[in-house]
Amino acid sequence: MEVAEIQPWLFQIAPLEGESISHFLGRFRRANDLTPTGLGKAAGIGGAIARWEKFRFNPPPTPQQLEALAIVVGVDTDRLKQMLLPLGVGMKMEPIRLCAACYAKSPCHKIEWQLKVTQGCGRHKLTLLSECPNCGSRFKMPALWVDGWCQRCFLNFFEMTKYQKAI
Structure with missing residues (x-):
């Protein structure tokens, strides 16, 4: 009797709107x-x-x-x-940027936040954050955003909205 190779199965995850x-x-x-x-x-x-x-x-x-x-x-x-950059558009690899107001509505990192031409959030008319307003720690790469908070002081991303300034 020949043993068939078992194919691994994976959980499928639906991408979120604008997700990086x-x-x-x-x-x-x-x-x-x-x-x-x-x-x-x-x-x-x-x-x-x-x-x-x-x-x-x-x-x-x-x-x-x-x-x-x-x-x-x-x-x-x-x-x-x-989920990638549009062709011919430059991006900022660092720092990782965040609109806390957007994140509160849809908890994911948006690719548009990393575009060089993006100066702030167009939806909320707020500046983008590049570090935790509580402790000053830079944001980790979005692949590591497990719980939606600063990995140093644990301030929730959605709570950071009050620190964003109007543009």
Whole structure:
């Protein structure tokens, strides 16, 4: 009798509106108890996951890499592209930025917050935060945002809204 190879199954996670690739990959990995290396191996794209979670897109993801990732995470390739930067638009890899008012409504990191052209939140007309207003700690990469609070002093992101200034 021949033993069939068992295919692993994964929990599927729906992307949130405007969510960055870093935040989505972190949520997917936690739901499936995967490391960046483990997800990269499952998709056959090596260390790309760790780079993308840090917003390092040089070289940019290839169509083949995105297709391989799409199969593993169960998300359409076009939807994955929406989580990346629009072509020809510059981005800030650091510091990681946050609109606490947006996060309170939809708890995810938005890719638009990292665009160089983004000076503040267009929806709320508030400045973006790049560090915790309570302790001054810079925000970790969105893939590590588990509970929606500062990883140093535990101030909730939604409570940071009162520290954002009008633009």
